[in-house]
Each structure stands twice: as C-alpha cells, then as structure tokens.
Amino acid sequence: MIDRTELWTVVILLGIGSFFLRFVFLGVIGDRALPEWVLRHLRYTAVAVLPALVAPLVLWPAANGGEVEPARLTAAIVTIAVGVLTKHTFAAIAAGALTLAAMLTLLY
Amino acid sequence: MSTISKSAFWLGLRDGAPFVLVVGPFALLFGVVAADAGLNALEATAVSLAVIAGAAQFTAIGLLADHAPTFVALASALAVNLRMAMYSASLTPHLGAAPLWQRALAAYLTVDQSYALAMSTYPKHPDWETPQKMGYFLGTVTAICPFWYLLTIVGALVGNQIPPEFALDFALPITFLAMVAPMLKTRAHLAAALVAITLSLVLTWMPYNLGLMVAAIAGMMAGARVEMMTGGAK
Numbered sequence: 403m404i405d406r407t408e409l410w411t412v413v414i415l416l417g418i419g420s421f422f423l424r425f426v427f428l429g430v431i432g433d434r435a436l437p438e439w440v441l442r443h444l445r446y447t448a449v450a451v452l453p454a455l456v457a458p459l460v461l462w463p464a465a466n467g468g469e470v471e472p473a474r475l476t477a478a479i480v481t482i483a484v485g486v487l488t489k490h491t492f493a494a495i496a497a498g499a500l501t502l503a504a505m506l507t508l509l510y
Numbered sequence: 511m512s513t514i515s516k517s518a519f520w521l522g523l524r525d526g527a528p529f530v531l532v533v534g535p536f537a538l539l540f541g542v543v544a545a546d547a548g549l550n551a552l553e554a555t556a557v558s559l560a561v562i563a564g565a566a567q568f569t570a571i572g573l574l575a576d577h578a579p580t581f582v583a584l585a586s587a588l589a590v591n592l593r594m595a596m597y598s599a600s601l602t603p604h605l606g607a608a609p610l611w612q613r614a615l616a617a618y619l620t621v622d623q624s625y626a627l628a629m630s631t632y633p634k635h636p637d638w639e640t641p642q643k644m645g646y647f648l649g650t651v652t653a654i655c656p657f658w659y660l661l662t663i664v665g666a667l668v669g670n671q672i673p674p675e676f677a678l679d680f681a682l683p684i685t686f687l688a689m690v691a692p693m694l695k696t697r698a699h700l701a702a703a704l705v706a707i708t709l710s711l712v713l714t715w716m717p718y719n720l721g722l723m724v725a726a727i728a729g730m731m732a733g734a735r736v737e738m739m740t741g742g743a744k
Contacts (some may be wrong), residue, residue: 485691
C-alpha cells in the first residue's frame with residue numbers, strides 16, 4: 403500500500419513540476435526571437451524524443467517481462483512502415499493495432 | 511476569445527478527435543494500474559488531472575508501488591517529462607506571441623499528441639498567425655484531455671477486469687510511432703530518429719530515465735547537423 407502523504411506529495415509536486423517544464427520556454431521567452439541554431443535543433447525535437455521514448459517499450463515490453471515479444475515487435479514495424487508509406491497517422495495506428503490483434507490471436 | 515481563431519480551433523478538434531481511440535485505452539490502463547497500486551478513483555483521477563502525461567504517471571505510480579523513496583519517484587517522473595520542456599521550446603516560435611493566459615493554458619495542455627499534431631500541421635499553413643496556431647493547438651486537445659480524465663476514472667473503477675491479452679500497454683508505442691513516421695520526410699529527420707533510438711536503447715542503464723534525455727538531445731544534434739550538410743529543412 404502506498405503511503406498517502408507520499409502519494410499526495412508526489413502528485414502535487416509532479417503536477418507543479420510538469421507545468422513548469424511545459425511553461426518554461428513558452429512562458430518566459432514569449433515572442434523574443436530564438437537564434438537560428440537553436441531553431442534548427444528544435445525542428446528535430448519530435449522525431450528524436452518520441453521514438454527514443456518508445457524504442458525500449460517496443461523491444462523489451464514490460465508486459466512480457468522485458469523480453470522481446472514477436473507480436474508487439476511486428477506491430478511496431480508495420481506501424482512505422484504504413485506511417486512512412488501513407489503519411490497517415492491513423493492508417494498507421496489501424497494497421498499496427500490490427501497486426502497486434504492478429505499476431506496475439508495467432509501466437510497465444 | 512477574439513485572439514483565438516475559431517476555424518483553426520475546429521480544424522484542430524477534427525484532427526485531434528480520432529486520437530481518443532488510442533488515448534482512451536492508455537488512460538484506461540493507467541486507471542487499472544493505479545487501482546492495482548491501491549489508489550481509489552479520486553486519487554487516480556487527481557494524478558491524471560495534475561500531470562496529463564501517461565508515461566510520467568506510470569513511472570511515478572510504478573515506483574511508489576515498488577516502495578521507491580518519494581524523491582526517486584518524483585525525480586524519475588519529472589525526467590520522463592523533461593521532453594515537455596523541449597516541446598515548450600519548440601512551440602515558442604509559434605505560440606510565443608500569444609497573451610500570457612493563453613500560453614499558460616497551452617502549457618498545461620502540452621501533451622505528445624497536441625505537440626505532434628501542431629508540429630506536423632503548422633508547416634502546411636505558412637499563412638497562419640498566432641491566433642490560428644493557438645486555436646489549432648487548443649482544438650487538438652479539446653477531445654483528447656476529457657477522455658484522458660474520464661477513462662482514468664473508468665479504469666480505476668473497473669480495475670483488473672480487463673484481461674492482459676488486450677495488450678493495452680501497446681496503445682502508446684503504436685500511437686507514438688504512427689505520429690512520428692509521417693514526419694520522417696528528410697534525411698535529417700531520419701538521422702535524428704535513428705540516433706535517438708539507438709542511444710535510448712544503449713542508455714537504458716542510466717538512472718531516472720536520463721538516457722532518454724541524452725538520446726533525444728543527441729538525436730536533435732544529429733538532425734541539425736545533417737540539415738546543415740544537406741542544406742535546408744525541407
């Protein structure tokens with residue numbers, strides 16, 4: 403059982419901290435111009451952060467005890483392939499979800 | 511409201527609405543995991559309201575349930591959310607001119623989906639000014655965030671009745687990959703993604719998920735470097 407004081411301390415501080423992280427640049431810098439080299443790096447934020455966040459989840463899913471799991475891995479590959487080819491996020495999600503469901507049914 | 515474009519808001523709402531299909535299961539899963547860790551529906555919802563960031567919420571609750579020290583749970587969850595600071599910086603050239611209250615609202619509503627949608631849509635509308643960009647951004651989350659809160663409650667109430675075979679855990683990876691794949695338009699984007707992926711896998715041993723930050727920054731540097739070498743962003 404999680405201690406209640408501990409839980410609420412984390413919830414409140416995590417809420418404040420998360421807002422601060424989201425507000426730090428948007429709120430403080432506002433409409434002051436950022437140097438070109440900074441902008442050049444920021445253009446790649448999304449394509450760097452999101453794949454880095456999910457890569458370990460794809461390769462070593464906790465649901466499978468951190469071991470490679472073929473259904474999830476195949477679904478991830480199909481999602482990327484369809485996304486790159488069609489440029490449609492929802493086509494990619496649908497293809498990935500269907501692949502996952504089909505593979506899980508076939509394998510287990 | 512005059513400083514927010516209504517037409518762009520509706521466009522954002524339209525683009526963001528389908529994401530409820532994938533955000534929903536993930537919120538449901540968080541509710542289930544929170545209930546598993548002994549949180550009641552109110553407490554689980556408070557976490558979702560305060561944080562609205564699935565990965566950080568899972569990290570915090572997971573560590574607390576594991577009896578990690580308060581500081582470690584907090585620091586790890588904040589490290590997972592460090593990417594929000596990068597999103598904030600990345601949104602600043604687009605939304606920085608908006609009034610402070612709008613920027614504060616947009617900051618609270620900065621989630622992976624709203625950020626990714628904005629970043630893939632803004633380049634398609636070079637004529638958009640701040641009111642359109644802000645309208646679109648707020649539109650994208652108008653459907654997503656209520657579902658995030660609502661399905662957290664449902665998950666916490668339903669608890670463990672959802673069988674693990676549903677693989678709800680994989681809603682997040684599929685969504686994120688599907689959002690990023692269409693953005694991989696240039697060699698620079700590809701380089702950024704590949705470097706970030708490789709380093710995130712190599713650096714999983716780093717504490718507090720800091721490997722993610724190192725991987726992300728290295729990926730951004732790789733993207734910027736390749737852009738310089740190949741000339742131009744597009």
